[in-house]
Amino acid sequence: MKKKLLKINNLSVKVAGKQLLKQINLQIKPGEVHALMGPNGSGKSSLALSLAGHPDYQVVMSQSTTPVVTLDGQDLLNLSPDKRAGLGLFLAFQQPAEVPGVRINQFLRQAHQTLFADKSRKKYASAYQFYKYLDQVAEEIGVNRSLLGRNLNEGFSGGEKKQLEMLQLVVLEPKYAILDETDSGLDVDALKIVAKAVKLVQSKSKTGVLIITHYLRILEHIKPEFVHVLVDGQIKDSGGYELAKKLEKTGYKSKLSGG
Ligand SMILES: Nc1ncnc2c1ncn2[C@@H]1O[C@H](COP(=O)(O)OP(=O)(O)O)[C@@H](O)[C@H]1O
Ligand SMILES: [Mg+2]
Incomplete structure (x- = not known):
């Protein structure tokens, strides 16, 4: 049996010759919530983009034959971004794209059908059933249902996106x-x-979640079990939720000099 986890093993990444990430090690198991904190420019988004497969982010290959990133045992780095998504990797970015002319509910149904080719046919055979399910989820996490019939992110506020x-x-x-x-x-x-959605996927879908942030604010709502601190492209500290609370008081400065 292949082990179920998202495993990052000595990940180093360069952009335009500059090393942004240095030997990152991180393991996320199904249903776990991890927070990655760190000051601006520490490499947090670079980590997300590297995992997504953004072509600018060059993974530095080591001599070792161990794959650098695996998802439930599958080597991720030799796959295209859409294949990674197909395997069950989801990324939400700072600036979601606008897609004019594509309605949200239609887009979601399409995406859902593609991902769950067999299951969705059983679960939500008709558009009506799927939209009913969508309404139910929106209600459950507190999303304004009037957004659902609009075009994808077109003219939406940051909060609505x-x-x-x-x-x-x-x-x-x-x-x-x-x-x-x-x-x-x-x-x-x-x-x-956000907190409700994270808790829901954690319990309902056993999703392993990595929340990237430099604020404690969101973490107060989610209370992640695992907290990692990224400074200057390196994970300088890992711990439980109490580490996030400590950072709130001391700031990242204490982590800047190797500590
Ligand atoms: N595509 C890129 N080209 C050049 N430099 C980049 C690129 N992406 C990120 N960087 C640089 O890498 C560093 C880390 O950036 P980033 O990962 O966005 O940090 P964070 O998300 O933690 O604020 C910054 O110095 C940033 O300017
Ligand atoms: Mg960022």
């Missing part, structure tokens, strides 16, 4: 989800939606 991303997260039931700065610029109500 995030609401829809959280809806996608719950509906697509990924194995692992990486949420990059999902909380920046969000009001308290939107933060609560």
Whole structure:
């Protein structure tokens, strides 16, 4: 049996010749919630983009034959971004794209059908059934249902885009989800939606979640079991939720000089 986990093993990444990430090690098991914290420019988004397969982010290959990133035992790095998504990796970014002319509910149904070719046919045979399910999820996590018939992210506020991303997260039931700065610029109500969505996928879909943030605010709602601190491209510390609380008091400075 292959071990179920998202495993990052000595990941080093370069962009345009500059090393942004240095030997990152991280393991996320199904149903676990991890937070990755760190100051601006420490490499948090670079980690998310590298895992997504962004072509600018060059993974430095070591001599070792051990794969650098595996998802439930599958080597991730030799797969295209869409194949990674097909395996169950979900990424939510700081700036979600606008797709004019594509309605959210149609888009989600399409995405859901593609991902669950067999299951979705059984579960939600008709568009009506799927939209009913979508309404139910929106209600459950507190997303404004009037958004659902609109075009994807077109003319949406930052907070509304995030609401829809959280809806996608719950509906697509990924194995692992990486949420990059999902909380920046969000009001308290939107933060609560993010927290509800994370807790829902954790319990319902056993999704392993990596929340990337430099604020404690969102973590107060989610209380992750695992916290990692990224400074200057390196993980300098790992611990439980108490580490996040400590950082709130001391800031990242104590981590800057090797500590
Ligand atoms: N595509 C890129 N080209 C050049 N430099 C980049 C690129 N992406 C990130 N960087 C640089 O890498 C460092 C880390 O950036 P980033 O991963 O966005 O940090 P964070 O998300 O922690 O704020 C920064 O110095 C940033 O300017
Ligand atoms: Mg960032």
